[in-house]
Amino acid sequence: MGRAPCCDKANVKRGPWSPQEDETLKNYLMKHGTAGNWITLPQKAGLKRCGKSCRLRWLNYLRPHIKHGGFTDEEDQLICTLYATIGSRQWSLIAAQLPGRTDNDVKNHWNTKLKKKFLAENTNATVCPQFSTSTPQPQVEDHVFDHKNSSESHVLRFEQTPIPNPSPLPLGSDVSGLGSSFSAPLPNEVSLLSNSISLVKEENETQWFGYHDNIEGEAFLLDFVYEDLLHNGFVSQD
DNA sequence: AATCCATACAACCGCGTGTAG
DNA sequence: TCTACACGCGGTTGTATGGAT
Numbered sequence: 001m002g003r004a005p006c007c008d009k010a011n012v013k014r015g016p017w018s019p020q021e022d023e024t025l026k027n028y029l030m031k032h033g034t035a036g037n038w039i040t041l042p043q044k045a046g047l048k049r050c051g052k053s054c055r056l057r058w059l060n061y062l063r064p065h066i067k068h069g070g071f072t073d074e075e076d077q078l079i080c081t082l083y084a085t086i087g088s089r090q091w092s093l094i095a096a097q098l099p100g101r102t103d104n105d106v107k108n109h110w111n112t113k114l115k116k117k118f119l120a121e122n123t124n125a126t127v128c129p130q131f132s133t134s135t136p137q138p139q140v141e142d143h144v145f146d147h148k149n150s151s152e153s154h155v156l157r158f159e160q161t162p163i164p165n166p167s168p169l170p171l172g173s174d175v176s177g178l179g180s181s182f183s184a185p186l187p188n189e190v191s192l193l194s195n196s197i198s199l200v201k202e203e204n205e206t207q208w209f210g211y212h213d214n215i216e217g218e219a220f221l222l223d224f225v226y227e228d229l230l231h232n233g234f235v236s237q238d
Numbered sequence: 239a240a241t242c243c244a245t246a247c248a249a250c251c252g253c254g255t256g257t258a259g
Numbered sequence: 260t261c262t263a264c265a266c267g268c269g270g271t272t273g274t275a276t277g278g279a280t
Contacts, residue, residue: 051266053250091268
């Protein structure tokens, strides 16, 4: 016995999305959101698609501010660096470091282009030399995404800022963008801290936990995140 | 011009996890 | 506490496209 299918495959369209379907889905989501249920969404929106397919299409393609293709050298380097740190088990985490990129996009880019380059160059130990196997690396444990804040019924969206060079912060060093009094915890408290963590409340009531290019001076660290960093050395999902 | 092959990207599959009842 | 359901994710597959032969 296999797993029960998430939808009736006989009655859903599969394969590439048409522009009309894209438009329908986009319009519906812009107007109504997911209402917390992707499974029933296609029916409500008038689409003959699986809910999972709708979700994927939205997240990977239709969502605003999504970038496609054209990875820069900096992005390549960052992916490479993060892959060396995290591995392939957390593509969403790696993608979170690249604004406008999706996990699927990053994963595809890695599998089609960067992997070969990485493997070839890594044999010569030239890629990401700071993450040689002899050096124990800090773990980026978690980055929370799409947390629901039930009390205020809006979504808390968390992101992380790109880590140009993810290495342990110097003892007690200031973390730019974190506000007035934040400084890097001691190494035994926090092995890795993403720099420039901030919280920005936007007009649409979506809150962004992470770096925001356009808004300066509003950055501060959420208390519970700071607590996690202090006590666990990483940010937990709780 | 036709065919083959490699590449890039979109989409699907199925499992792990969280959560409501 | 248990169960069913939905979500999110990584791995994999399918397909379109372009270059080489």
